[in-house]
Amino acid sequence: MPHIRKPAVAGWFTGEGDGFRLLGTRCTACASVFFPREDVHCRNPHCPDGSLEEVPLSQRGRIWSYTDSRxxxxxxxxxxxxxxxxxxxxxxxxxxxxxxxxxxxxxPGVTVADLTVGMEVEAVPGVLHEDAETTWTIWHWRPTGVAA
Structure with a gap:
């Protein structure tokens, strides 16, 4: 039986390797962007409620905050x-x-000791869980310039 790679949450990301992207939604009326995606209505309380379109999010960003789960x-x-x-x-x-x-x-391998506020990171594919048939995939944040 082949091993299947399956997103842990459908529709939140797409692609592999350099083509990996988180997916959000953007309101056509007010341009607000949402992640996790919004598929029903614009969450901006000041918006006249436009339609929502899927958009790939930036692959890179800067650390706003971080903590560890011990x-x-x-x-x-x-x-x-x-x-x-x-x-x-x-x-x-x-x-x-x-x-x-x-x-x-x-x-994996990145600890709070490796992180600083303002550091550039990139979204990369990751593994949440594996069993005999399925690898459940998610996203991870990795400092740019660090090899996989």
């Missing part, structure tokens, strides 16, 4: 208690062109 989250969050907990860095990245901040995990 403990296993409590219920109702899902984590396998049979596996050891591995701390990870969580990064809030400002996408200047879109005027939004997008959260995401740091790429």
């Amino acid at each position: 403990y296993r989250p409590p219920s109702p969050y899902v984590s396998n208690p049979e596996l050891p907990w591995e701390p990870y860095a969580l990064i809030a990245v400002e996408l200047e062109a879109e005027r939004i901040v997008v959260l995401g995990q740091a790429a």
